Amino acid sequence: MTEAVLIIGAGAAGLYAARTLVQAGRRVIVLEARNRAGGRIHTFTDAGFSAPTEGGAEFMHGAVPLTRGLLDEAGLTSFPTTGTTYQVVEGRIRESEDFIQDVPHLLEQLHALPHDMPLADFLTDYFGEEQYAPMREQVMRFAEGYDAADAQRASSFALREELSGGGFDDSPHPEGTYGSLIARLVADTEAAGGTLHLATVVQEIRWQPGQVEVYTTDGRSFQATQILITVPLGVWQAAADSPGYIRIESELPAHRAAAVSLGYGAVIKVLLEFKDAFWQHSSSAVTQPMPDLSFLFSDAPFPTWWSQLPDPRPLLTGWLAGPAAARLRATPDETLLVQALDSLAGLLGTTPAFLRSQLRTHRVVNWAADPYALGAYAYTTVGASAQRTVLATPVANTLFFAGEGVYDGPYIGTVEAALTSGADAARQLLDA
Numbered sequence: 001m002t003e004a005v006l007i008i009g010a011g012a013a014g015l016y017a018a019r020t021l022v023q024a025g026r027r028v029i030v031l032e033a034r035n036r037a038g039g040r041i042h043t044f045t046d047a048g049f050s051a052p053t054e055g056g057a058e059f060m061h062g063a064v065p066l067t068r069g070l071l072d073e074a075g076l077t078s079f080p081t082t083g084t085t086y087q088v089v090e091g092r093i094r095e096s097e098d099f100i101q102d103v104p105h106l107l108e109q110l111h112a113l114p115h116d117m118p119l120a121d122f123l124t125d126y127f128g129e130e131q132y133a134p135m136r137e138q139v140m141r142f143a144e145g146y147d148a149a150d151a152q153r154a155s156s157f158a159l160r161e162e163l164s165g166g167g168f169d170d171s172p173h174p175e176g177t178y179g180s181l182i183a184r185l186v187a188d189t190e191a192a193g194g195t196l197h198l199a200t201v202v203q204e205i206r207w208q209p210g211q212v213e214v215y216t217t218d219g220r221s222f223q224a225t226q227i228l229i230t231v232p233l234g235v236w237q238a239a240a241d242s243p244g245y246i247r248i249e250s251e252l253p254a255h256r257a258a259a260v261s262l263g264y265g266a267v268i269k270v271l272l273e274f275k276d277a278f279w280q281h282s283s284s285a286v287t288q289p290m291p292d293l294s295f296l297f298s299d300a301p302f303p304t305w306w307s308q309l310p311d312p313r314p315l316l317t318g319w320l321a322g323p324a325a326a327r328l329r330a331t332p333d334e335t336l337l338v339q340a341l342d343s344l345a346g347l348l349g350t351t352p353a354f355l356r357s358q359l360r361t362h363r364v365v366n367w368a369a370d371p372y373a374l375g376a377y378a379y380t381t382v383g384a385s386a387q388r389t390v391l392a393t394p395v396a397n398t399l400f401f402a403g404e405g406v407y408d409g410p411y412i413g414t415v416e417a418a419l420t421s422g423a424d425a426a427r428q429l430l431d432a
């Protein structure tokens with residue numbers, strides 16, 4: 001057998017590593033369970049949508065140098081979101097950019113905190129009085145709705161860093177969608193001689209130093225001298241008797257335990273493309289219009305919505321994240337659609353029947369129900385940094401690890417995290 005590297009997973013991490021390795025002269029074979037590349041980047045063009053639509057990652061959060069580097073290579077740029085941000089709480093609508101009121105006071109207490117603790121405990125201990133009830137609500141909504149975190153486990157220090165680091169800055173869209181970056185990584189990898197096997201579900205990895213054998217659910221096997229595992233945290237966390245579980249022989253108890261201890265949140269995205277942007281104008285059917293709607297944050301069951309502005313395309317995206325989304329893991333898509341339409345109708349002062357009459361097409365993407373993701377993205381729990389280091393540590397120069405879930409740094413839960421982890425793992429493999 002030649003000195004091949006097997007890469008499990010053709011998401012951003014696996015593909016970035018694949019391209020780096022193959023361009024450095026290594027023989028690379030990527031095994032991907034789905035019949036498409038991209039993983040949690042899922043830009044789709046089917047189901048009657050009028051343009052490519054993001055079922056997974058959509059925005060760029062922060063400076064994101066590797067993501068920007070890929071865009072630059074493709075001669076692409078990014079465009080900022082524009083429009084008006086609305087909030088609807090207890091039926092009252094207002095225009096507001098502030099997710100959380102009195103952030104300075106919150107930050108003051110967070111900075112005074114002597115040691116990290118779960119966010120829910122911090123709020124009870126430091127902002128327990130009745131007067132802080134709205135702030136507690138806002139912080140919980142931010143942690144759950146934006147970070148997809150469970151506040152009972154989420155790190156208070158992580159929130160401190162997020163709030164200190166300008167977490168509310170504009171998050172632009174990559175020009176040409178995230179899908180174009182994936183297409184480029186695939187094309188470059190294949191052009192340099194890398195092989196990509198789609199619809200190839202790995203169920204077992206057997207290894208000894210310098211030798212790896214991988215078995216798939218359809219009875220094939222692949223051999224290599226090294227392997228890079230980039231599956232999501234949800235797959236690492238799957239129970240031994242569940243469908244997504246990957247058996248590793250010899251087992252890696254420290255890695256598995258580290259993965260299980262890490263925070264991994266759920267997200268449901270509901271994409272609704274309408275005949276036109278009826279929400280912009282008051283009419284007999286819409287009593288609470290939202291002209292120029294960019295983002296809408298609310299206390300409705302499907303609380304968060306956004307448009308595609310500055311692109312005028314009449315697409316509204318509904319978003320539910322965190323424990324509330326995890327509880328709906330097994331709920332049928334049609335029921336989720338009904339719940340999303342009920343929420344949106346209440347927010348716009350219209351009826352679900354009117355929304356349905358305006359709907360051109362729709363898609364529900366329930367990431368926790370997806371067997372190859374089993375969730376959406378990582379959040380930081382107390383003590384996560386040490387566990388991520390364990391999970392990212394190579395074993396016997398043979399097993400290597402990447403994916404947004406093993407990343408530790410300022411871009412937790414993002415495409416940039418995945419790309420960075422892929423770049424790091426490729427470097428480790430080349431140095432090994």
Ligand SMILES: Cc1cc2nc3c(=O)[nH]c(=O)nc-3n(C[C@H](O)[C@H](O)[C@H](O)COP(=O)(O)OP(=O)(O)OC[C@H]3O[C@@H](n4cnc5c(N)ncnc54)[C@H](O)[C@@H]3O)c2cc1C
Nearest residue numbers: 009011012013033039040057058059202403404414415418
């Ligand atoms: C709804 C949603 C919204 C998001 N929004 C943003 C955003 O706006 N901005 C941002 O930067 N990030 C966002 N993210 C996060 C971002 O999408 C991820 O961090 C990133 O895409 C993860 O890349 P990855 O390569 O680590 O994992 P993945 O993309 O999940 O790749 C892992 C691959 O492993 C494959 N796999 C799993 N099991 C097996 C198996 N048994 N055999 C073979 N292959 C297997 C999977 O199919 C997958 O393709 C979002 C994610 C979601 C879900």
